[in-house]
Structure formats: structure tokens, C-alpha cells
Amino acid sequence: MPETQQRVGIMGLGRMGRCLVQGLVESKTVSRDHIFFTTKHEETAKRVAEELGIHRCESNAALVKQCPTLVLAVKPQNCREVLGEIAGGMGKENTLVSIVASISTGDMESALGAKAAVVRAMPNTPAFVREGITALCLGSHAGQRDWDRAYTLFKPLGKVVKVDERHMDAVTGLSGCGPAYIYMVLESLTDGGIKVGLPRDLATQLAAQTVLGAAKMLMETGRHPAALKDEVTTPAGCTIDGLMELEEGKLRVTLIKAVVQATRRAKMLAKQASR
Numbered sequence: 001m002p003e004t005q006q007r008v009g010i011m012g013l014g015r016m017g018r019c020l021v022q023g024l025v026e027s028k029t030v031s032r033d034h035i036f037f038t039t040k041h042e043e044t045a046k047r048v049a050e051e052l053g054i055h056r057c058e059s060n061a062a063l064v065k066q067c068p069t070l071v072l073a074v075k076p077q078n079c080r081e082v083l084g085e086i087a088g089g090m091g092k093e094n095t096l097v098s099i100v101a102s103i104s105t106g107d108m109e110s111a112l113g114a115k116a117a118v119v120r121a122m123p124n125t126p127a128f129v130r131e132g133i134t135a136l137c138l139g140s141h142a143g144q145r146d147w148d149r150a151y152t153l154f155k156p157l158g159k160v161v162k163v164d165e166r167h168m169d170a171v172t173g174l175s176g177c178g179p180a181y182i183y184m185v186l187e188s189l190t191d192g193g194i195k196v197g198l199p200r201d202l203a204t205q206l207a208a209q210t211v212l213g214a215a216k217m218l219m220e221t222g223r224h225p226a227a228l229k230d231e232v233t234t235p236a237g238c239t240i241d242g243l244m245e246l247e248e249g250k251l252r253v254t255l256i257k258a259v260v261q262a263t264r265r266a267k268m269l270a271k272q273a274s275r
């Protein structure tokens with residue numbers, strides 16, 4: 001049976017769980033009748049089953065028996081409880097893919113025992129519009145089959161990269177939290193447009209397409225951002241005046257510090273979670 005015809009079981013159908021289901025279904029990677037799920041509350045489960053047309057499972061332990069690929073999409077504080085419920089049922093045929101922030105593959109392996117195959121994933125919210133980026137790292141008992149299963153889940157949501165687990169907190173600080181930094185940049189550019197007299201809708205559209213286009217230029221040309229910046233900056237032109245304001249406002253060091261601080265916080269949460 002092709003992997004995509006196998007069942008996928010998702011534990012936790014909140015925002016991220018839903019995003020994953022929509023990606024899998026819309027891309028025709030996995031059909032609705034192969035997707036199973038659990039939630040904590042009865043009423044949520046009923047609503048999800050009705051809205052998304054996927055199968056509800058009565059318990060996490062039952063889900064493990066039915067689905068080779070399992071996704072852990074609960075909040076970090078619910079993680080231990082769920083791992084405890086599935087520990088006895090995990091077999092060689094199962095892969096657990098966790099999107100839970102700050103919980104290491106080592107912690108999950110210890111909670112599950114018996115050489116469980118675990119993959120840790122850090123997606124980000126542009127996954128909702130299929131422009132996300134997901135970093136994956138493999139646990140010590142996970143192999144090619146488990147990578148393939150995880151890749152199949154996240155590919156419909158955007159790009160997928162493989163990273164060393166030691167980089168996972170940094171990934172969280174950059175691409176996991178990054179959409180929030182860019183929304184703040186977009187909000188400010190829009191306000192700048194409004195300050196100089198543009199209607200809000202037009203200012204928003206100009207700001208958003210400029211950020212999208214600049215990112216695309218970087219990715220498609222493969223050139224250094226500083227070289228691309230220099231091309232926009234004509235001698236004695238307007239851009240250099242704008243750049244001088246950004247330098248004075250310490251934009252670059254502020255963004256660098258945002259990534260550093262968010263990474264620190266992710267590390268701290270990881271330490272707390274492993275206690």
C-alpha cells in the first residue's frame with residue numbers, strides 16, 4: 001500500500017492540527033477517510049468531525065492502534081499526559097511526529113520507551129496559506145521511512161528542511177516566531193504610508209507585496225540581501241534617506257536581538273519541559 005494511502009492519526013485538533021488536515025486534504029495527499037483524530041473535549045471532537053469530515057477516535061490509545069503515522073499537536077502542557085496514554089501501544093510500525101514546541105525527541109523517547117520512532121517538527125503559521133516552512137529533525141530511532149512520513153505531512157504546507165536537533169530552538173526563534181516580527185514590520189510600513197497620505201488599503205497592499213516580492217527576489221536570485229539593497233539605493237536618491245533612518249533606529253540590531261531572545265526563551269522552556 002502506498003504510504004499516502006495509510007492512515008494518519010492526529011492528537012489535538014486545534015489551530016495547527018486543522019491546518020495540517022486542510023493541507024493534506026486539499027493537496028490530495030491523504031483522503032479524509034484516512035484521517036483520524038482525538039481532542040480533549042467531547043464537544044470539540046463533535047464539531048471537528050462535522051466541519052472537517054474526518055474520523056474521531058475515542059482515545060489516544062485507540063488512535064495508535066489504527067494509524068501508522070501519528071501527529072502530536074497538543075499544547076506542551078498536555079504533552080506528557082498524551083505520551084503516557086500512547087506509550088504502551090507504540091510499535092515498530094508507528095512513527096510519532098510532534099509539532100510541540102520545546103519538547104525534545106529525547107524526552108519523547110524516554111516517555112514512550114521501547115525504541116519509539118520519533119520526528120520533531122517546527123512549522124510556522126504561513127502554513128495556513130501553504131507558504132510555511134517546517135524544520136524536521138529525527139529522533140535516535142527514526143529512519144528514512146519516518147522522514148518520508150513526516151515530509152509527506154508537511155510538504156503540502158510549504159517548504160520542508162532537515163535540521164540538527166541542536167538547532168531547533170534557533171529555528172523556533174527565527175521561523176517559528178518570525179511571522180510575528182514581519183507582521184510588525186508590515187504594520188509599521190503601512191502606518192508610514194498612512195502618515196504620508198496613502199489610503200489604508202493601498203498602503204497595506206503596497207507594504208505586503210513589497211515584502212513578498214523582496215523575499216521572492218532573494219530566494220530566486222540567490223543573491224546577498226545587501227547586494228539587492230544596494231541596487232535600490234541610487235546616489236543622493238530617496239532610499240538612502242530611508243536607510244539612514246532605519247540605521248538610526250537600529251532596525252538591524254533590533255531584529256537580530258529579537259531572534260536571539262526568542263531562541264533563549266525556547267531553550268528555557270525546553271529545560272523546564274525536560275524536568
Ligand SMILES: NC(=O)c1ccc[n+]([C@@H]2O[C@H](COP(=O)([O-])OP(=O)(O)OC[C@H]3O[C@@H](n4cnc5c(N)ncnc54)[C@H](OP(=O)(O)O)[C@@H]3O)[C@@H](O)[C@H]2O)c1
Pocket residue numbers: 011012013014015016017038039040041042044045060073074075076078081082099100101122123124125176
Ligand atoms: N501556533 C504556532 O505558530 C505553532 C507553530 C509551531 C508549533 N506549534 C505547536 O503546535 C501545538 C498545538 O498548538 P495549537 O495552537 O494548535 O494549540 P490549540 O489550538 O490549543 O490546540 C490544542 C489541541 O489539543 C487538544 N488536546 C489537549 N489535550 C489533549 C489530549 N489529552 N488528547 C487529545 N487532544 C488533546 C485540544 O483539545 P480541545 O480543543 O478539546 O481542548 C486542542 O484540540 C503546540 O504544542 C505548539 O507548541 C504552534
